[in-house]
Amino acid sequence: MVTSIRRQDQLASEAGVLARAGDLFQLLRDGKARTRAELAELTGLARTTVAxxxxxxxxxxxxxxxxxxxSSGGRPPSKFVFNATVRLVLAADVGASHAAVAVTDLxxxxxxxxxxxxxxxxGPEAVLDWVLENGHKLLAEIGRSAADIAGIGIGLPGPVEHGTGKPVKPPIMPGWDGFDVVGYIRRDIDAEVLVDNDVxxxxxxxxxxxWSEYQDVLFIKLATGVGAGIISSGELQRGAxxxxxxxxxxxxxxxxxxxxxxxxxxxxxxLASGQALAAKLAAQGIEASSGSDVVDLAAQGNVNAIHALRQAGRDVGEVLAICVNMLNPSVIVVGGSLSRAGDQLLAGIREAVYGRSLPLATAKLRIEQSRATTDAAILGASRMVIEHVLSPAVVESAVAAALRA
Structure with a gap:
C-alpha cells in the first residue's frame, strides 16, 4: 500500500514537470510533426493538458x-511542428584578423x-559596430528586422567570463579587458546576448x-594561438x-x-602555432608570414614546411596525450587554419597521442580533421544561443509572460 502511494506521488510529480509547456516543447524540437494524441501518449498527460x-x-x-x-473516423486530427523560423539568431565570429557574422533560424x-x-x-567599439552594422544588413537582405532576433551569440579570440560576457585580460585584444560586450550590443538590439571564447x-x-553521436569530444584549434574546447558528457566545460x-x-x-x-x-x-611555424621557416630563409603560408608551402612539396608541420603535430600530441589520459574523449577534432594541412599535421599528433596515452583510452579514439572548418564558430555561436533561448525554463517563462499580458 505504501509503495503504491509512493508510486502515485512519483507519477504525479513527473506529470507536473512534463505538464510545463517548456518541457513539452522539447519533444517537438526534433522537427517531427505530431498530433495532440501522440503527444499525450508520449508524455502520459491528459489530452486537455496537452491541448x-x-x-x-x-x-x-x-x-x-x-x-x-x-483519420480513423470523424474529423482528421491536426498535427503540430516546431516553427524554427519564427525567431532568428545573430551569430558572430571575431578572430584575430577576421570577423564573420550570420543570421540563422532556430x-x-x-x-x-x-x-x-x-x-x-x-578595439571593442569598432569591432562590435561592424558586427551590428553587418547584422542589420543581413536582416534587411532576408526581409527581417532586429525585432525578430531571439538572441545574439559572439565568439572572441581570448578568455571570456561567460556569465558576464566580459573579456578577461585577452593577450591579443588591446582595449577589450573587462569591456561590457553585452551592454554595448543591447544598446542597439534588445535581445539575449551570449559571449564566449572562440574555441x-x-x-x-x-x-x-x-559528431552529435559522441558525448565526449575534444576540439583543438591550431592557428594564431592554440586552444581547446572540451565537451564532456554532452556539456561544454568552461571551468571555474x-x-x-x-x-x-x-x-x-x-x-x-x-x-x-x-x-x-x-x-x-x-612552438606549434601558425606564427611560430612561419617564424621558424623565415629563419631558414623561406618566405612565410603566417600559418596559412606554411600550409600552402607544404602543399607545394616544401620539405622544410612538411617537417615543421609534422613536428608541430608531435608537440601538440605530447600535450593531447595528457588530455586523453585525463578526459578519455571519444573524438579529438583538429580545426583552425593549420588543420588544412590534413595528415601532414595529424600524422604527428596521432604518433604522439597513441604512443603516450593508455591503450584503453585510445582503443576507440578517433583523431580527425575538422569537418565544419570555417563554419564551426558561426554554427557554435548560433547553437549557444539556441540552447539557451529554447531551454525549458526560458520557454516556460515566455509562456507565463504571454499569459500575463
Whole structure:
C-alpha cells in the first residue's frame, strides 16, 4: 500500500514537470510533426493538458500547424511542428584578423552571412559596430528586422567570463579587458546576448553539426594561438573562471629557451602555432608570414614546411596525450587554419597521442580533421544561443509572460 502511494506521488510529480509547456516543447524540437494524441501518449498527460500547452506554444509562434493526420473516423486530427523560423539568431565570429557574422533560424540553419578581414586590435567599439552594422544588413537582405532576433551569440579570440560576457585580460585584444560586450550590443538590439571564447563555440558547432553521436569530444584549434574546447558528457566545460582548454601555455618537453608571448618559455603556442611555424621557416630563409603560408608551402612539396608541420603535430600530441589520459574523449577534432594541412599535421599528433596515452583510452579514439572548418564558430555561436533561448525554463517563462499580458 505504501509503495503504491509512493508510486502515485512519483507519477504525479513527473506529470507536473512534463505538464510545463517548456518541457513539452522539447519533444517537438526534433522537427517531427505530431498530433495532440501522440503527444499525450508520449508524455502520459491528459489530452486537455496537452491541448492547453500546445495552445500556449502556438501563441508564441514556436509551434505551428503541419497538416492533418489520417483519420480513423470523424474529423482528421491536426498535427503540430516546431516553427524554427519564427525567431532568428545573430551569430558572430571575431578572430584575430577576421570577423564573420550570420543570421540563422532556430535550427541553426544559416540564412545569410558576411565575412571580411578585421583586426580585433581595432578595439571593442569598432569591432562590435561592424558586427551590428553587418547584422542589420543581413536582416534587411532576408526581409527581417532586429525585432525578430531571439538572441545574439559572439565568439572572441581570448578568455571570456561567460556569465558576464566580459573579456578577461585577452593577450591579443588591446582595449577589450573587462569591456561590457553585452551592454554595448543591447544598446542597439534588445535581445539575449551570449559571449564566449572562440574555441568553445567552435567545439559546440563542430560537435552539433558532425559528431552529435559522441558525448565526449575534444576540439583543438591550431592557428594564431592554440586552444581547446572540451565537451564532456554532452556539456561544454568552461571551468571555474572560463579558462579551461588553454593548452597553448602548457609547457612542452624540448621547448626550453623558446620565449612565449605570455612571458614563459617552452609553451606549446611558442612552438606549434601558425606564427611560430612561419617564424621558424623565415629563419631558414623561406618566405612565410603566417600559418596559412606554411600550409600552402607544404602543399607545394616544401620539405622544410612538411617537417615543421609534422613536428608541430608531435608537440601538440605530447600535450593531447595528457588530455586523453585525463578526459578519455571519444573524438579529438583538429580545426583552425593549420588543420588544412590534413595528415601532414595529424600524422604527428596521432604518433604522439597513441604512443603516450593508455591503450584503453585510445582503443576507440578517433583523431580527425575538422569537418565544419570555417563554419564551426558561426554554427557554435548560433547553437549557444539556441540552447539557451529554447531551454525549458526560458520557454516556460515566455509562456507565463504571454499569459500575463
Amino acid at each position: 492547453a500547452r500546445i495552445d500556449a506554444l502556438t501563441s508564441l509562434g514556436l509551434v505551428g500547424p503541419a497538416g492533418e493526420a489520417a 535550427n541553426g540553419m544559416v540564412l545569410a552571412r558576411h565575412k571580411e578581414a578585421l583586426d580585433v586590435a581595432d 568553445n563555440i567552435m567545439a559546440l558547432g563542430e560537435r552539433h553539426a558532425h 573562471d572560463g579558462t579551461s582548454g588553454d593548452l597553448g601555455h602548457v609547457r612542452v618537453p624540448g621547448g626550453e629557451g623558446v620565449l612565449c608571448r605570455c612571458g614563459n618559455t617552452g609553451c606549446l603556442e611558442a
